[in-house]
Amino acid sequence: MTASPDAATSGRADGRIVVVTGGARGIGRAIVDRFAAEGATVVIGDLTDPGNVGAGLDVAGHREWVPLDVTDEASVLEFAETVQAGHGGVDVLVNNAGIMDTRSIRDETVADWDLAMAVNLRGPFLMAKHLLPLMEGRDDPAIVNIGSIEGLGANALHASYAASKAGVHGLTRALAVDLGPMGVRCNAVAPGWIDTDLNRGYVDKHPNRDQAVAELASLHPVGRIGDPADVAGTVLWLATPDAGFVTGQVVTVDGGRMTRLSLPASLADD
Ligand SMILES: NC(=O)c1ccc[n+]([C@@H]2O[C@H](COP(=O)([O-])OP(=O)(O)OC[C@H]3O[C@@H](n4cnc5c(N)ncnc54)[C@H](O)[C@@H]3O)[C@@H](O)[C@H]2O)c1
Numbered sequence: 001m002t003a004s005p006d007a008a009t010s011g012r013a014d015g016r017i018v019v020v021t022g023g024a025r026g027i028g029r030a031i032v033d034r035f036a037a038e039g040a041t042v043v044i045g046d047l048t049d050p051g052n053v054g055a056g057l058d059v060a061g062h063r064e065w066v067p068l069d070v071t072d073e074a075s076v077l078e079f080a081e082t083v084q085a086g087h088g089g090v091d092v093l094v095n096n097a098g099i100m101d102t103r104s105i106r107d108e109t110v111a112d113w114d115l116a117m118a119v120n121l122r123g124p125f126l127m128a129k130h131l132l133p134l135m136e137g138r139d140d141p142a143i144v145n146i147g148s149i150e151g152l153g154a155n156a157l158h159a160s161y162a163a164s165k166a167g168v169h170g171l172t173r174a175l176a177v178d179l180g181p182m183g184v185r186c187n188a189v190a191p192g193w194i195d196t197d198l199n200r201g202y203v204d205k206h207p208n209r210d211q212a213v214a215e216l217a218s219l220h221p222v223g224r225i226g227d228p229a230d231v232a233g234t235v236l237w238l239a240t241p242d243a244g245f246v247t248g249q250v251v252t253v254d255g256g257r258m259t260r261l262s263l264p265a266s267l268a269d270d
Contacts, residue, residue, distance in 0.1 A: 012240050014039035017087045021070050021127060022097030024050035026196035027146065030228030031094055031235050036062035038236060043083055045070070046097065070097050070123030080130045090134040092239040095124035096146040100161045100198055113160045120164035121171065128175055135184055142239045145172050146231070147188040149254050169250045176248030185247040187238045192254025194226040221256035
């Protein structure tokens with residue numbers, strides 16, 4: 001059974017102004033929709049048009065898209081100005097935009113490496129730096145960065161991805177220390193395998209997709225891979241007063257995959 005945001009909505013983000021980078025699809029979109037359902041006004045900062053959300057608030061008055069390239073300081077500054085003019089501040093910044101490069105370090109060029117770092121690590125730095133003035137004086141402002149279990153371990157051929165996500169976890173701790181005295185909390189969520197376009201290619205290329213999904217699910221004590229809504233629920237919690245004494249933490253949301261120690265097939269019980 002996956003998370004059910006509808007059953008849990010109760011206005012926990014009423015009146016909050018929330019920015020979600022990479023909110024056009026996947027995990028980011030689930031975070032956008034969850035905050036909007038909880039009463040927040042959500043600004044999606046993304047390279048691409050989220051589709052059913054245009055510039056200006058949507059019909060429900062809860063979501064809008066402002067074009068953003070998190071790698072580009074000028075774009076981030078323009079985005080911050082637009083949000084300030086439209087909403088007068090920001091309560092929650094979710095740094096979710098990310099890319100994943102899968103290749104051997106032998107083939108990875110400096111340009112490949114720099115792009116991964118620019119999106120995954122420079123992006124959260126630039127967004128925190130330039131949205132911080134919009135968070136000053138707000139009630140319990142919070143930054144939530146989307147890291148990864150690959151900031152804790154690594155899949156094969158993921159040097160730049162794993163390094164950038166470990167960097168996101170380090171940035172999270174550093175910002176918690178530096179911004180705590182200003183009242184800004186900063187935490188990260190480290191998702192495990194979540195079913196999105198980012199990793200669907202992995203299973204789609206397998207000749208027997210159903211078998212690949214079943215084998216993946218079996219790695220998880222909860223018996224399934226993750227849904228974007230699973231991540232959204234934890235991000236929401238970290239941005240509410242329920243987590244008011246939580247900062248500098250990396251919260252793993254992986255169905256127990258990192259907790260389960262591996263055994264050779266000959267010794268495994270299942
Ligand atoms: N899917 C997973 O299993 C998984 C696991 C752990 C962590 N994550 C992390 O979660 C986050 C979201 O992943 P996802 O699976 O939803 O990915 P996705 O590829 O489905 O969506 C990423 C979004 O980021 C946007 N984006 C990319 N570059 C951008 C840029 N320069 N500026 C602004 N927006 C940009 C894209 O347009 C897209 O809308 C990423 O940081 C990813 O590393 C994902």
